[in-house]
Amino acid sequence: MTERPNIIFIMADDHAAKAISAYGYGINKTPNIDRLANEGARLDHCYVTNSICTPSRAAILTGTYNHVNCVTTLDTPINGRLPNVAKHLQSDGYQTAIIGKWHLGEGKEHEPSGFDFWSVLPGQGDYFDPVFNQMGDEIEAEGYATDIITDKSLAWLKSRDQGKPFFLMCHHKAPHREWEPNPKYRDLFTDEIAIPDTFNDVYKNRAKAAAAAKMRIKDDITYDDLGLVQPEGGLEVGERARRKSNRRKIPNPSDVSDIKLIDKHTGEIFQFNTPEEFHNFKYQRYLKRYLATIASIDDSVGEILQFLDDNNLAENTIVIYTSDQGFFLGEHGWFDKRFIYEESFQMPFLVRYPAKISPGQVNKDICCNVDFAPTFLDYADTVIPSYMQGVSLRPLFEGETPEDWSQLAYHRYWMHKDPDHNAFAHYGIRNKRYKLIYWYNEGFDLPGTNDGGEDKEWELFDCQEDPMELFNRYNDHHYQDVVFEMKKLLEDKMRSIGDRIEHTR
Numbered sequence: 001m002t003e004r005p006n007i008i009f010i011m012a013d014d015h016a017a018k019a020i021s022a023y024g025y026g027i028n029k030t031p032n033i034d035r036l037a038n039e040g041a042r043l044d045h046c047y048v049t050n051s052i053c054t055p056s057r058a059a060i061l062t063g064t065y066n067h068v069n070c071v072t073t074l075d076t077p078i079n080g081r082l083p084n085v086a087k088h089l090q091s092d093g094y095q096t097a098i099i100g101k102w103h104l105g106e107g108k109e110h111e112p113s114g115f116d117f118w119s120v121l122p123g124q125g126d127y128f129d130p131v132f133n134q135m136g137d138e139i140e141a142e143g144y145a146t147d148i149i150t151d152k153s154l155a156w157l158k159s160r161d162q163g164k165p166f167f168l169m170c171h172h173k174a175p176h177r178e179w180e181p182n183p184k185y186r187d188l189f190t191d192e193i194a195i196p197d198t199f200n201d202v203y204k205n206r207a208k209a210a211a212a213a214k215m216r217i218k219d220d221i222t223y224d225d226l227g228l229v230q231p232e233g234g235l236e237v238g239e240r241a242r243r244k245s246n247r248r249k250i251p252n253p254s255d256v257s258d259i260k261l262i263d264k265h266t267g268e269i270f271q272f273n274t275p276e277e278f279h280n281f282k283y284q285r286y287l288k289r290y291l292a293t294i295a296s297i298d299d300s301v302g303e304i305l306q307f308l309d310d311n312n313l314a315e316n317t318i319v320i321y322t323s324d325q326g327f328f329l330g331e332h333g334w335f336d337k338r339f340i341y342e343e344s345f346q347m348p349f350l351v352r353y354p355a356k357i358s359p360g361q362v363n364k365d366i367c368c369n370v371d372f373a374p375t376f377l378d379y380a381d382t383v384i385p386s387y388m389q390g391v392s393l394r395p396l397f398e399g400e401t402p403e404d405w406s407q408l409a410y411h412r413y414w415m416h417k418d419p420d421h422n423a424f425a426h427y428g429i430r431n432k433r434y435k436l437i438y439w440y441n442e443g444f445d446l447p448g449t450n451d452g453g454e455d456k457e458w459e460l461f462d463c464q465e466d467p468m469e470l471f472n473r474y475n476d477h478h479y480q481d482v483v484f485e486m487k488k489l490l491e492d493k494m495r496s497i498g499d500r501i502e503h504t505r
Contacts, residue, residue, distance in 0.1 A: 004380055005353060006317040007089075007167045008304065009372075011060075012297050013053060013101055013176040014337065015323035017348035019294055027193055027329075028291045032302035033321050033350065040319075040352030041361035041397050047368045047409035047430065048325040051337045051344045053103050053176075055414075056324040056369055061085060061104075063373030063388030065410070067499045072414040077105020083385065085373035086114030089167045092382045097156050100149040100171035101125060102133075111136070119152055121145070125173045127180040144182045146174050146296040150303055157307060167376070172300065174293045177335070178224040178247075181292035186227075186265065188295055189288040195280065198468050201332040205471050207457040209424035209439045215328065215336040217286055218279050219252045225335075226250070226285040229262040242420045250282065283330050290329070318353040318379060320372075331468070338423040340411040340437055341469055345430070353379075357397045365396050366407045366432065389497055407432050410493050416441040427502070428459075429490045435461045435469070436486040440502040456503075460486065 018025040022037035023044075036042075049059050050066050058064075058071035061084045066072045069082060086096045098112050102120035111133070112118040119134040125145060132139045132152075141148045153170045160166050181188070203211040214220050222241045223230035230248055231237045238248030253259070256278045261270040272278040301321060308314040326344045328334035337344040347369060351357060356379075370390035377384045378392035395402055409430045416425030424441035437459040460474040460483055473479040487505070494501050 003316055004094075004165045005355065006165050006313060007094075007376055007379065008170065008308075008317060008319045009168065009376075010170045010172075010301060010304070010319070010321045012172045012174060012294070012321075012323045014325070014327045015175060015294060015297070015348060016327040016329050016343065017346055018329055018343070019175075019291060019327075020348050020350070022350060023348065027287070028189075028294065030294065030298040030301075032298045032305060035305060036301075036319060036321050036350035036352040037360075037362075039354065039359045040350065040357045041363055043349040043351075043367065043393075043396070044362060044364050045366045045409075045432075046322070046347045046349040047345050047366065047411065048347050049368050049370055049410060050412055050414070051325040051339060052413065052415060053324050054105075057102075057104055059369045060324075060372050063370050063390045065370060065389055065497050065499060066412065066414070068387075068389065068497075071104065073418075074415065077107075077110040080109050080111060080113040083387065084114050085376050086112075086167065086169075088114075088377055088382055088385065089380055090114050090116065092380065093164060094380065095160050095164050095166040096168075097153075097166070098169040098171065099152045099156065100169075101173045101176075102171070106133075108136075117156055120171075121173055124176060127173070130173075144296065146172055146182065146300055149173075150300040154303065154307055165380070167380075170300075170304070172297050174297055175290050178222065179286075179289040179293045180227075181289060182296045185292040185295045188292045193284060193287045193291075195283055196330045196332075198332045198470070199283065199330050201470070203332075207424075207437070207439050207459050207472065209339075209426065209441070209457070210332065210341075212422050212424065213334070213339075214420065214422045215334045215338070217282050217330060217333055217335055220249050221282055221286060221335065222247045222249050223261075225289075226261075226282065227264055227289055228285075229264045252278075286335060287329060315354045318351065321348070321350045322369075322372075323348055336421065338413055338415070338421060340413070340426060340428045340430075340435070342435075342463070342467070345409075345411060351397055353397070358399065361397070361399065363396050363401075364432075365401050365405055366409050366430070367393055367396065368409045408489060408493060410490075410497070410499075412499065427490075427494075427499075429486065429493055430463070431486075431489065433462065433464050434482055434486055435459075435463055436483070436490055437461075438490075438503050458483075458503075 017023045021029045022034040054074045055066045058069045062069045090096045096115045097117040119132045127145045130145050241247040256272040325337050326346045331343045374384045374390045375393040378394045412427035424439050426439045428437035439457045458474045459472045461469045
């Protein structure tokens with residue numbers, strides 16, 4: 001019998017594909033993460049089924065869509081009695097562990113299940129001196145979260161039973177906001193970073209949801225996000241970032257001459273002459289802190305790969321690097337995620353398995369995060385249970401895309417009761433060329449309108465001709481056949497996975 005592979009699944013939080021140098025955008029360097037692409041495969045069209053942390057993690061763990069696992073929002077924890085991929089691997093002889101961010105609920109009924117060892121952060125956790133829930137006990141750790149999660153992962157690997165294959169989920173909290181780099185990397189980026197072409201998007205020719213979202217770098221970024229001292233005061237120093245939060249957004253006045261910002265680490269004072277200069281400052285601070293936070297994750301991947309090399313484990317260990325969703329890096333003026341728009345929808349995915357996966361592959365087939373669990377089980381030679389709705393990605397990794405591969409990704413965002421971000425609920429599909437979106441949210445008015453709170457709209461984007469998704473073609477008569485076909489594909493997909501259709505023809 002062929003030796004079953006070990007599996008190390010490394011997942012960061014909110015790590016955009018564009019912030020991995022293997023994807024070729026040139027805004028930072030991630031040499032250790034890039035090793036996985038150079039020595040294995042990179043997926044260019046891997047998508048999230050629900051672009052928010054908790055639901056994505058549930059889909060990855062269970063191999064099911066969120067209407068099935070019932071984890072649809074940040075406030076819907078996972079039921080620990082549900083079957084999951086770790087339980088299947090554990091029952092079939094694998095040692096299993098999860099270390100780092102969990103974010104699927106707290107309390108006994110929501111703790112990790114199916115793991116021989118777990119040490120997870122409560123909620124989002126802290127970047128510095130974090131507390132862990134370790135096998136039901138509260139454990140305090142000194143240091144920087146990314147380093148601690150790495151050290152804990154390596155310690156478990158060293159202490160494992162070497163007679164069994166292992167499955168390790170190493171989940172970093174970074175680079176989730178508010179971004180706090182390791183102090184050694186605070187000044188890593190000194191040169192200006194190019195602003196995206198769509199940074200000043202005014203959301204013309206789009207659904208109302210784009211303009212309504214409260215995720216703009218110009219308007220909604222906070223003092224803490226940018227490592228700045230928050231002045232005392234109320235609305236005059238900034239709108240609340242969230243309900244029941246003391247964090248404030250940095251104002252965005254038309255006259256910036258009275259704005260004075262202070263670096264919380266150095267005390268440096270920043271003042272501005274024009275709104276454009278002020279907006280560029282916000283963007284540069286955001287990107288540089290975000291990318292500096294990622295630098296420690298790249299170090300972590302390097303340490304894990306070095307451990308495998310030093311212990312002759314590299315050849316028979318599958319190593320995957322991904323994120324729980326995409327993230328906006330200033331495209332359309334946004335930070336955050338939530339939307340089916342491409343930057344938020346696309347997950348980075350890099351995999352190395354020297355025994356089976358040829359190096360240097362770039363795959364452009366469409367897949368999604370419900371496919372991860374079946375993939376683990378396929379490589380482990382374990383039965384893929386019938387309840388899982390994903391399919392194994394193994395053929396894609398090994399260069400043999402099946403003729404009947406669906407080339408379709410489905411997304412549904414349910415958190416329309418979140419006025420902090422005002423991101424409308426929606427669902428939709430993407431195939432290799434087109435993306436169809438239905439915005440069915442109720443309950444929020446677009447500022448300046450009086451439409452009764454109902455904003456039900458369709459969008460169709462031609463991802464080939466309009467990759468930045470600036471022009472809604474839904475009502476364009478040249479695309480009516482496409483609309484008809486995409487609606488049929490959407491409805492067929494929703495019926496096949498058992499999700500509720502909200503729209504009418």
